[in-house]
Structures are given as structure tokens and as C-alpha cells.
Amino acid sequence: MSDATREIEALIELMARLPGLGPRSARRAVLHLIKRRGQVMAPLAEAMAGVARNARECAVCGNIATSDICDICSDERRATGEICVVEDVADLWAMERGQSFRGRYHVLGGTLSALDAVGPDELGIPRLAARVAQEGTREVILALNATVDGQTTAHYIAEALEGTGVAVTSLAQGVPIGGELDYLDDGTISAALRARKRF
Known part of the structure; x- marks a missing residue:
């Protein structure tokens, strides 16, 4: 050869x-x-x-950017008091394609998994709680995949934010059980975002 x-x-x-x-x-x-x-x-x-x-990870939200702080986190117009929590950067990009959400994000980088030794610290959940307090967040939207691990992680985050006075909501209709955000069309994501409910 x-x-x-x-x-x-x-x-x-x-x-x-x-x-x-x-x-x-x-x-x-x-x-x-x-x-x-x-x-x-x-x-x-x-x-x-x-x-x-x-390319590097945004120091605030975990998005992929070419600077230490991504364009979304540095855009003051997006300081709406809403943080959308997603599993992965691909999910953030899927939400952005829909152009329905104008707040900020928090990328977990996965879901809780005892088998894979992925706990709250590995996902930056304490960092999320600190952001919620620092940024004067009014609502945390849990846009996690409708899988068992995704829902377990969502419940954990909801419990971690209990007593903070922050509304914790999740995406509603349009996201099928077992579905992943990256594979959904923009209209489905927009409808799910608009119909979100308290978690």
C-alpha cells in the first residue's frame, strides 16, 4: 500500500x-x-x-463559541429572566433554529446516570442554581429529551430549585416520548415552547 x-x-x-x-x-x-x-x-x-x-465552551452556559462567552450570553437583549436548560449543544441549536425562545440557555452536557457515574456536579447543576440566583431568573424551562434519564434529570433540577421562587416549567405538546430535540422540526419546537407548563 x-x-x-x-x-x-x-x-x-x-x-x-x-x-x-x-x-x-x-x-x-x-x-x-x-x-x-x-x-x-x-x-x-x-x-x-x-x-x-x-472553538471553546462558553464559560457561562456551555454553548460552543469562538470566545470565552458566547453571543447569546453576551447579548443583553436576551437577559429576559428566562433560562432554558438543554442536554446538549445540539439541542440548543435546535431551539435557536425555531427562533421562538429569546432568553438564555444552560447546557448540561448529558443527563444524570448512576451507571455512568454522571452526577449533578458533572452536569453543572450547582452552577445552574448559582446562575438562577445571580441573574435574577424568573423562569427555568426544562427542555430535556423525553427519555427516562432526561425526565430523571428534570425532576432533580426541579427539586434543586424548589424554594427559590423561580417558576420551573417544561416543554409540553409536540415533543414525543422518546423524542430528541435535535430531530424535531422547527414548528414542533415552537409549539412545545409556547405550550410549556409548570413542572
């Missing part, structure tokens, strides 16, 4: 590790990139290098 072939095979193996891509899809994607080196591959490599260099 030549060095060039090894490089291509290495790229295929790396691409196959991406979610939604298996070995066959990765091979097709790499072939497409090679055929369109100038128009697609070179700009993609440059963009990936830039993101690898500059």
Missing part, C-alpha cells in the same frame, strides 16, 4: 467515526472530497482547522 493510499484510508477511517457515517458512507464522502479538492476539500480543511483552533 502506497503512502497516498494509506492517507486516503486513514481519512476514510476518521470520517467513519462521525455520527451517521459508516465505512461505506465515509468512503463515498472522501471520494467526493477528493474529486472536488479545490471547491470543497481545501475550504473544508481550512474551516476545520480554524474551528479546531478557536
Whole structure:
């Protein structure tokens, strides 16, 4: 096997590790990139290098940004007194696509799981409670996935915020049991946000 072939095979193996891509899809994607080196591959490599260099977690909410504080947290117009709690950055991006929520977010980075040794500290739940107090939050919207772990985490957060005077609500109709926000259409997310209820 030549060095060039090894490089291509290495790229295929790396691409196959991406979610939604298996070995066959990765091979097709790499072939497409090679055929369109100038128009697609070179700009993609440059963009990936830039993101690898500059992307970081927002120090306030956990969103992915290219500065220490993301655009959402630094936008004073979004200081509405509402914090939407999501499991993952993909869920935050899904909420933003719907353009229905104009407050701020808190990204947990997962759900509570005794089996995986993921507790409240690993998810930044104490940091969320501190934010609620510091930012004068009136409402915390639990936009967690409708899975067993998601609902367990939601109940834990609701209990942790009990007695703070903050309204704790959750998304309502439109989010199916077992559904994940990243796979829902914008209209469904908007309807669920509008019909939220006290948790």
C-alpha cells in the first residue's frame, strides 16, 4: 500500500467515526472530497482547522463559541429572566433554529446516570442554581429529551430549585416520548415552547 493510499484510508477511517457515517458512507464522502479538492476539500480543511483552533465552551452556559462567552450570553437583549436548560449543544441549536425562545440557555452536557457515574456536579447543576440566583431568573424551562434519564434529570433540577421562587416549567405538546430535540422540526419546537407548563 502506497503512502497516498494509506492517507486516503486513514481519512476514510476518521470520517467513519462521525455520527451517521459508516465505512461505506465515509468512503463515498472522501471520494467526493477528493474529486472536488479545490471547491470543497481545501475550504473544508481550512474551516476545520480554524474551528479546531478557536472553538471553546462558553464559560457561562456551555454553548460552543469562538470566545470565552458566547453571543447569546453576551447579548443583553436576551437577559429576559428566562433560562432554558438543554442536554446538549445540539439541542440548543435546535431551539435557536425555531427562533421562538429569546432568553438564555444552560447546557448540561448529558443527563444524570448512576451507571455512568454522571452526577449533578458533572452536569453543572450547582452552577445552574448559582446562575438562577445571580441573574435574577424568573423562569427555568426544562427542555430535556423525553427519555427516562432526561425526565430523571428534570425532576432533580426541579427539586434543586424548589424554594427559590423561580417558576420551573417544561416543554409540553409536540415533543414525543422518546423524542430528541435535535430531530424535531422547527414548528414542533415552537409549539412545545409556547405550550410549556409548570413542572
